[in-house]
Amino acid sequence: MDEIVKAAMAKWPHVPDCYGWLGLDARGRWWMRDEAAQAAGPFAGPGATPASRGAELRHEKLIAFIGRNYAADERGCWYFQNGPQRVFVELERAPWVWRVSADGKVVSHTGVETTVDDAWLDEAGYLYLAGPLGVGIVHSQDMHLAADWVAAGCWNPRPCHAAELPARYGYVLSPAAMRRASASSASR
Structure with missing residues (x-):
């Protein structure tokens, strides 16, 4: 601050x-x-x-x-x-919007880098990543890069309903x- x-x-x-x-x-x-x-x-x-x-x-x-x-x-x-x-x-959708780079780096819409501990795929096909900062949605322009990391087995998204995520991760x-x-x- x-x-x-x-x-x-x-x-x-x-x-x-x-x-x-x-x-x-x-x-x-x-x-x-x-x-x-x-x-x-x-x-x-x-x-x-x-x-x-x-x-x-x-x-x-x-x-x-x-x-x-x-x-x-x-x-x-x-x-x-x-x-x-x-x-x-x-x-x-979520408190964070993630930008994904080709090397797998994940950075928030505020410019803060984070790591990925968990991944979720909702009913509409939106990909969410969770880590030390909390949960966020992957920016639509970076889905092709995120798909590469999913295909490589680095991120294994589990299915979810978007409405479940606020309670799971404690955001409004x-x-x-x-x-x-x-x-x-x-x-x-």
Whole structure:
């Protein structure tokens, strides 16, 4: 985490969290979801539309800043620590998007290298790899390279249902939906 972020957190410890405004798709792209995008529907899953994605972030320094300050809380909700405020991330598939190189190196969408301990193939043919950082989906442009590593016997994906992975690896796809559900049950 950036030192400037740590300093802001110490200076303003009670800034409210932000939900629904940032999304991460299955290709490692960040999306800013303004009120109109949020009103158009969920970021991913049933009811999602192109309008509900929002605007893709393209500013390289902002993307790098988000990546350096990307983490998960004790509930498995992923967030970007933006100064003193946690901006929770809506995930399309998983908290990590892996890029695979021809030599088998696996690097996250935030630029962090990892190793592979486990592999999963879901009902739609998406390949997930798990390791010390957690679980992530293989970027669609790297599936041909990942297939080489599977064919070589280095990774042996087991079948799974995508809906099983969040519970298995302890992450939340939609912190905003979880927050709404919690608020709804508390108001009863």
